[in-house]
Amino acid sequence: MSYDWIQRLFIENADVYIKIMDSLWSDGEALSDGIARVLESYGVRKGRILDLFCGNGRVAVNLARKGYEVVGVDISMPFIKNAIMKAEKYGVSDKVKFVAGDARRLVELIGNERFDAATIVWTSLGYYDEATDLEVLKQIRKLSNDNGVLIIADTIHRDKIAADGNRSYYQRYGDVIVLQRDVFDPISSKLISDWTILEDEGTVMRKVINSISMEIRVYTVTEMSSILRRAGWGVDSVYGDLRKLQQFHPSRSYMNIVARAI
Template sequence: MYNQEIFNSGAHLFLRVLRHIWDLGFQMAKSIAMLLQQYGIKSGNLLDLGCGIGRVAIPLAKMGYNVIGVDRTKLFIDEANLQAKKFKVEDNVKFINCDYNQLLEKLRGLSFDGVISVWTSIGFGSEEDDVNALKQALNLSNDNAILILEVENKLRYAGPPKKWVERYDDLIVYREGFLGEDSRWRSKWTFYSSEGTFLGEYGDDVRFYSSEELVRIVEKAGWSAITLFSDIFSLKPFNPDSNNIVLVAKKL
């Protein structure tokens, strides 16, 4: 299961990855804003679950939305606050370090027109934890609020253990993992400098979902699923062979 202390030990390295892919957040935000506008949410309050360093929340704030971003990792929240100042959106975005099962406690008195969670920000606890977090987000949402949820597609990881290498400027990441019979993806990230110096490692233990399972937990939390896409950037119709699942749901 998810262990925040283990993740924190490698968070400073993962921060370098997030900085490298910062510009992807602007592309994600454009697609998210387009989806929100299709459902009549052209402005208003948004909740970003698993906001990381604000790479999606800050572009949405620049578009005029008021955004609350929450993340379990304080280092990411500190970075997000720095980025908010850099992009001059401090009045439109606020970042909070908390667990997703503390939403009702930490966000008491707030209400949202949309909830977003991208880049597989759920699944780090149990399935019940995910349902509870989505239920709390629902309780904080206005009627007709929209949920946009993006996760890895479990079917992509089925079969033998996987290994691959990623490079982010002068940071090289060796990744390996396997999908257990319990649908949990157990993996290790090992970080090296471009010169080959070992920098550190950490492990993930994440509950991955199929499209059917994702719809089930979202509706168990009280949301009404509307549609599925294969990709947050292209918003192509969902294909079971796609790398990701993007689910759109509504509070009725």
């Protein structure tokens, strides 16, 4: 399987993807509120959080604004540089640190640091394959305290993807428009998603990226729970929306899983 799309979308065209993330910044604030409420229910009102696949810091920075000490990790150096700028803008440079590197080498990147909680936001698990996801989750467990909490948020799931079937649609993120064609393979449980990205320049639409094809392994709640247990995590609860702490239903677009170290 080729992972060239990760390089193309998150590194070579990082400036475009940063615009997408910037358009979701206020949503990152709302999501961080929900994450903080969940953490508080586990007694984690302060402490250290690992934000994996952190992008440009829309969750990490907002958690730091709530008083947490956060370490954000992402493979994209442009994302990390933008996240550092965001931390400076919001006055939390002393509360959040950003590390550029591959999550598949997480322990090597982080060293002996330990965390009270970890977050993975926006369907980052599944970029590679099930074996890789298991290994990443095991590494997070190694870096977590014995009573650590893991929150996997805003992650697409197989039930909804299979129900939607193959479809073409678009999504607008500020001035960026993503033309998307999704095909679901029920045998491999992979979503094959082709993106063409345009920018609205007022009088014209400029094509920024002609076509990027990505393959994402999508899981059911049951499958993800099984992988988490093998990695040393036990699932406590599943939400459909963390912002309002609404319970999960298969018709919802996302699953949000809260797990504890076991």
